[in-house]
Amino acid sequence: MIRHVKVRLRQVGSTDRALVARSAALPRTPADRLLMALTRSANKGRLWWAVAAVLAGRKGPARRGALRGVAAIAGASAGANLLGKPLFPRRRPAAEEVPEHRRLVRPPTSSSFPSGHAASAAAFVTAVTMESPRAGRALLPLAAAVAYSRVHTGVHWPSDVGAGALIGVAAALGTRHWWPLRSGMPGNTMHRAEAPVMHDGEDMLAVVNPGSGHADFDPTEEVRFAWPKAALIYPELSTDIRAQLTAEIRRRERVRALAVAGGDGTVAAVASVAADHRLPLALIPAGTLNHFARDVGGRSMPDADAATEAGAAVGIDLGEVEIDGTGETTRLWFVNTASLGGYPEMVRLRERIQQRHPKWPSAAIAMIRTLRRAQPLPVRLNGKQALVWMLFVGNGTYAPKGFAPSHRPALDTGLLDVRYLRADVAYSRARFVLAAVTNTLAASHVYRQYDLPALDVELLDGNRRVATDGEVGPLGRTFRFRARTRALTIYRL
Numbered sequence: 001m002i003r004h005v006k007v008r009l010r011q012v013g014s015t016d017r018a019l020v021a022r023s024a025a026l027p028r029t030p031a032d033r034l035l036m037a038l039t040r041s042a043n044k045g046r047l048w049w050a051v052a053a054v055l056a057g058r059k060g061p062a063r064r065g066a067l068r069g070v071a072a073i074a075g076a077s078a079g080a081n082l083l084g085k086p087l088f089p090r091r092r093p094a095a096e097e098v099p100e101h102r103r104l105v106r107p108p109t110s111s112s113f114p115s116g117h118a119a120s121a122a123a124f125v126t127a128v129t130m131e132s133p134r135a136g137r138a139l140l141p142l143a144a145a146v147a148y149s150r151v152h153t154g155v156h157w158p159s160d161v162g163a164g165a166l167i168g169v170a171a172a173l174g175t176r177h178w179w180p181l182r183s184g185m186p187g188n189t190m191h192r193a194e195a196p197v198m199h200d201g202e203d204m205l206a207v208v209n210p211g212s213g214h215a216d217f218d219p220t221e222e223v224r225f226a227w228p229k230a231a232l233i234y235p236e237l238s239t240d241i242r243a244q245l246t247a248e249i250r251r252r253e254r255v256r257a258l259a260v261a262g263g264d265g266t267v268a269a270v271a272s273v274a275a276d277h278r279l280p281l282a283l284i285p286a287g288t289l290n291h292f293a294r295d296v297g298g299r300s301m302p303d304a305d306a307a308t309e310a311g312a313a314v315g316i317d318l319g320e321v322e323i324d325g326t327g328e329t330t331r332l333w334f335v336n337t338a339s340l341g342g343y344p345e346m347v348r349l350r351e352r353i354q355q356r357h358p359k360w361p362s363a364a365i366a367m368i369r370t371l372r373r374a375q376p377l378p379v380r381l382n383g384k385q386a387l388v389w390m391l392f393v394g395n396g397t398y399a400p401k402g403f404a405p406s407h408r409p410a411l412d413t414g415l416l417d418v419r420y421l422r423a424d425v426a427y428s429r430a431r432f433v434l435a436a437v438t439n440t441l442a443a444s445h446v447y448r449q450y451d452l453p454a455l456d457v458e459l460l461d462g463n464r465r466v467a468t469d470g471e472v473g474p475l476g477r478t479f480r481f482r483a484r485t486r487a488l489t490i491y492r493l
Contacts (some may be wrong), residue, residue, distance in 0.1 A: 016094030017155040023151055024098045025409060032102055032152070039104070039149035042117050045073050047146070048124040055128070065131035068175050069124040075171035076123035077116060080164055085111035085236020090160070092195035107155050115156045115164035118147040122168025130172065130181060153412045178439045180400050186297025187316075187396070187411040188491070193489040195280040195313035196256045201227020203254050204282075204308075207245060207270050208232050209262030212287040219261035219286040226284070226305035227259060233458040241269045249277060256280075257308070258490075264336060267470035271488055272333035277317055280489040281310050292335050297492050307491035315486035316411040319395035325463045334395055334468040335488075338481065340457065341377045341390035341420075341464075348470070368433060376423035378460040382452075385460070387424040393417070393481050397451050402441050414485045415451040422446045455481040 022391040048069065055066035090113035095103055121143035129136025147165060150156035170267075198204055204227055209475040223232060235241045235247055251257050255277075260270040261284040271292075274281040282304045285293035296316065298304060307313070319334040350366035374389045394417030398405030405417065421432055428446040435444035456478070463475040 016043070016159050019158045020093055020097050020151060020154070024102075024154075028099070028101065035104065035145065035149040035152045036104065038145055039117065039153055039155075042121065042146045042149075045077065045120045045124075048120055049071055051124070051139065051142075061088075061132035062128075062135050065128035065135055068127040068131055068172070068179065071175050071179070072123035072127035072168070072172040073120045073471050075174055076164075076168040077117040077169045078088065078183040079171060080114050080119040081110075084114045084167065085116075088113045090157075093154050093157060098152070099352065102153050104153050104155060112156055113160045113163060114167055115147070115150050115160040117150050118156075118161040118164030119171070121146040121166040122165040124168075126169050126172035127175060130176075140419050187295045187318055187408045189314045189410065189412040191315035191412055191486050193280070193315040193486070195311050195489055195491060198227065198257055198282070198308040198309035198491075199229075200307070201230030201259070203256040204230040204259055205245065205248060205252075205255055205257075206230040206232050206259035206282075207235070207262065207266065209235050209260075209266040209286070211235075212261075212263035212266055217286070219284060222284055222286075222301040223259065226301050227282075227308070230259060235266065242273055245273045246276075247272060249273070249279075257282060259304070259308075260284070261286045264291050265470055267292050268333075268335045268471070270464045271318070271335050271490075275333050275484075275488045278489075280313050280491055282491040291407075296411065296490055298490075303493065304491060307493045310493065312491050312493050313491045314411075315394055316488050316490055317414060318484050318487035319393065319416060320405070320482045320484050320487075321392040321393075321466060321468065321473075322480040322482075323466060323474055323476035323478075324480075325459075325475060330474050330476070332468050332473055333484075333487070336395060336398065336469050338393045338395075338466055338468045339391060340379075340459075340466055340479070341374065341388060344396070346390070364436070371421075371429045371433070374429075377464070380456075380458040380460065381420075382456050385419070387422065389421040389423045389429065391457065392419040394419075394457060395483070401449055402436060402439065412485065413451070414483050415453055416455060416481055416483050418448075418450045418455050419483075420448050422448065453483050 052066040052070050055062045057443040089111045092107070125136055125139045125143040128139060147161050150161055151158055206223050206227060208223050210220065219256055220232070223230065233245060236244055257280045258270055258274045259282040260267050264287055266287070267283060271281055283296065283298035284304050285298055319338060321332050321338050322335065323330045323332070327481050346366045346465050348368060350362050353362040353365055371389060375389050376389060378387050380386070394405060396408040396411055396417065397413050397415055398417045400406070422428055425431070425446050431444065431446050435441045435447060437453055440448045458478050463477050465475055466473045466479055
């Protein structure tokens, strides 16, 4: 066995020397200087940090790819420099192996095997490709050039580069353990629904919120293009949008559908009115995050327009909460989430941080800051007494099951996603943060997650406000959460 390994290593060494010789025999060109500059720019990952900064300036898959790429570089650097080089010491090629004009002024002195530059390049580009194939294809030639530059300048053998690339790819794929990839597909539902064909939006009320999303974007023109005959309603600052829309429905003789162009808060309000009046809803995402729109498949104005023109719709579940504690009962719908305790503050803080930083680190920072200030909340959950830091109730079952749920694979489960953090365990907040970082929440004693059709919550220390879809609701002492199947009809192809 040992003899066989030695033979294989000699074969690799012979191949390496032959490939380095062929590279050294290439004629002198301006590319020599470019490759030397490129290999220096990639020292300590500086090149990839700069590329990540550019990608992070764009929202969507490119930004997620930048974040995943930075995380992958950290893993690849650790694997190559902290494990690979100490375990497999190897001499670098002799300076005489390449022409003098290619040699670096300050060649590295660490082990040649594996190439850290190749590991970082492969890690970053693979991670970006996982989120944005288009950006990954654009960066692939740059990564290949960085990897080859290590051979061209005579500081690595080709097998060093190959091993480094494998480490980088493995590190990028390993990020999925902590940060699962989104499929990019809308949530599934088995329920097709009856909805009227809306030619040009006749008999439609469309709520348009110019204050949602970017300050320089007004969705009015998109709504008028899709539904020129629809009546447009703009939210009034002094009036609750639900009351405003309800009054408008009652005032009109005929309303066959509702539409909304806005962010999650506006969409949630209009969806609740649509559910109350059993009206189908058309959706144009025009907010900053558009969680609900992404889950139901409302990607753009053309999608909504095509669905209304075809009368294509599906039935999806909504969450409902009945609030009692001030002498009267209030009922609210929620399309995304409801929460008690420190969770509402964490969501508000995360969204503020997320305006400048990617979602995952924003969620981590917000979680840590909120937990530091949180007060334990004594409750009864379905009759069982508990002490919790925060309680999360999702409309439908969310994924992933960790501390930062991001999407719903299905929209018709008839279940609520209930998660809470226990406060009756020693060092529960520190243990929760550690479990979240190591992706071991499923085995943690301080975190609980259940999929339930209903949840009754009774506060034992007075009244609190519930937050639904990011909006702070009324005070209450008891909260009855229910999953209502097919409560909302929404236009979708």
